[in-house]
Amino acid sequence: MKIFLICSKRFYGKIPAIKKELESSDHKITLPNCYDTPNTEDKFRSLGHDAHSEWKSSMINHSVNVVENVDSVLVLNFEKAGQSNYIGGATFLEMYDAFRLGKKIYLFNDIPSGILYDEIVGFNPVILNGDLNLV
Numbered sequence: 539m540k541i542f543l544i545c546s547k548r549f550y551g552k553i554p555a556i557k558k559e560l561e562s563s564d565h566k567i568t569l570p571n572c573y574d575t576p577n578t579e580d581k582f583r584s585l586g587h588d589a590h591s592e593w594k595s596s597m598i599n600h601s602v603n604v605v606e607n608v609d610s611v612l613v614l615n616f617e618k619a620g621q622s623n624y625i626g627g628a629t630f631l632e633m634y635d636a637f638r639l640g641k642k643i644y645l646f647n648d649i650p651s652g653i654l655y656d657e658i659v660g661f662n663p664v665i666l667n668g669d670l671n672l673v
Contacts (some may be wrong), residue, residue, distance in 0.1 A: 541644075542568040542604055544632045545614035546624060547576045551612060558647075559670050560612075568608055571597050584656070598631060605635040612673065613663070615650065623650040630654055637661040644673055646664035 541560060543553060550573060555566055557567050572578045581671045582593040605611065613634060618624035623645075625633070634657075636643050643663040 540566045540608040542611045543570055544609040544611050544629050546626050548618055549616050550576055551637050582656045601632050603637050611636040614646050623647045625650055633661055
């Protein structure tokens with residue numbers, strides 16, 4: 539299966555082990571946008587509103603193209619700044635694209651409580667509770 543890993547850049551350190559485990563089961567992994575250059579957004583933000591806005595738009599469009607070409611997305615949702623199972627705005631949008639395109643959605647951990655809980659429930663994700671064998 540072709541799987542797009544999506545998450546906050548704060549979780550990029552967890553990706554190598556997860557990628558290795560998934561690839562050992564013959565899955566093909568697409569890494570998050572800017573995985574190799576996690577400070578790219580900061581660079582564009584420092585160039586001003588217009589540059590940041592244009593870059594962010596291009597990343598959102600790029601994500602749609604990536605989601606179109608995979609079978610599923612795996613949301614790596616861990617604790618961030620005291621919030622359990624964190625899912626940020628860009629990750630939520632990628633989940634929405636996967637839902638809209640009929641792709642399978644996996645969550646590494648449970649759905650976070652909060653304002654987007656009901657929408658995420660509506661995406662009908664498979665909750666792995668950390669067990670990648672369920673993919």
